[in-house]
Amino acid sequence: MADNVHATDIGLDDCRRCPTRVVEMAGSLIVHNVNRPVPRPLNLMPANGVGDVRIIQFGTLNSEVAGIAQLVSQFITDGVPPGDMLVLATKQGGRHTDL
Numbered sequence: 001m002a003d004n005v006h007a008t009d010i011g012l013d014d015c016r017r018c019p020t021r022v023v024e025m026a027g028s029l030i031v032h033n034v035n036r037p038v039p040r041p042l043n044l045m046p047a048n049g050v051g052d053v054r055i056i057q058f059g060t061l062n063s064e065v066a067g068i069a070q071l072v073s074q075f076i077t078d079g080v081p082p083g084d085m086l087v088l089a090t091k092q093g094g095r096h097t098d099l
Contacts, residue, residue: 013043019051020044064089 015023023044030036054071058064068087075085 009038011038011040013040014045015042015048016045017048018044019048019053020046021051021053025053 015026018026023042027042030042031039056067056071058067068089072082072085072087076082
């Protein structure tokens with residue numbers, strides 16, 4: 001923010017896209033960010049519903065790719081539109097050693 005001292009802060013406090021559970025989880029992480037220039041909470045939108053959050057760990061990158069593909073395929077088979085899905089994953093590297 002020091003480089004932008006004359007900039008106007010425009011708050012985007014209402015999370016209009018994410019389900020409430022996602023906003024709550026994000027908020028619990030964001031509150032611990034000491035580098036956040038303007039500390040303020042995200043406001044969840046009850047009309048977005050609770051959502052379905054799954055935290056899944058895999059031992060290898062190959063098993064992660066296969067497992068997530070299988071889960072997404074099952075959601076599509078069950079009638080969930082692909083545009084209603086979001087997959088967050090770590091970047092390549094880190095704990096995986098098979099590739």
